[in-house]
Amino acid sequence: MRGFIAGMGAGDESALGGLYDATVRRVFGLALRITCNPQMAEEVAEEVFWQAWRQALRFDATRGNAMAWLLTMTRSRALDALRRTDDADLHPEPETLMQLEAACEGDPQNLLDALQRNQALHAALETLDALPRQLLSLAFFRGLTHEEIASQSALPLGTVKSHIRRALQALGTALPPDMGTLDMQS
Secondary structure (H helix, E strand, O other): OOHHHHHHOOHHHHHHHHHHHHHHHHHHHHHHHOOOOOHHHHHHHHHHHHHHHHHHHHHHHHOHHHHHHHHHHHHHHHHHHHHHHOOHHOOOHHHHHHHHHHHHHHHHHHHHHHHHHHHHHHHHHOOOOOOHHHHHHHOOOOOOOHHHHHHOOOOHHHHHHEEEEHHHHHHHHHHOHHOOOOOOOO
């Protein structure tokens, strides 16, 4: 595969075709496992090969093998794609989101309370590093188990659990005291 990447660095389009043929199944498979959406996984795979073409000269074989380089890009692009999606698209029952919004519309105090809680939660989440924040979001906003998160993120299960536990502890100190009973899924 290093030969393909070297060829790409020299501008050889057939090298890109060779790399694509040799690796597309693994790239697409990882993207699909992370996004759970075939169309999104196809877009991620396209972005990965486009990025590999543009950055072929940056590939350093002393830092890792070509497949690891591609799969690292795949993971990053797939997680970026998930961040760009609308939460309603990922929600198993998006119509319930509309019902929740309608329930808050009647009472201005409920709306103000919900807005303040939402702002406090988002501000607290912003204090976290990107990886723990992302893992916490997968657990609470997408409802994934620790095992599913480990599988999708290609991280060891213990690492996922540790990041989530530390992130929850950090949120506990970052949130105002009156939000101690915060429902993380709201």
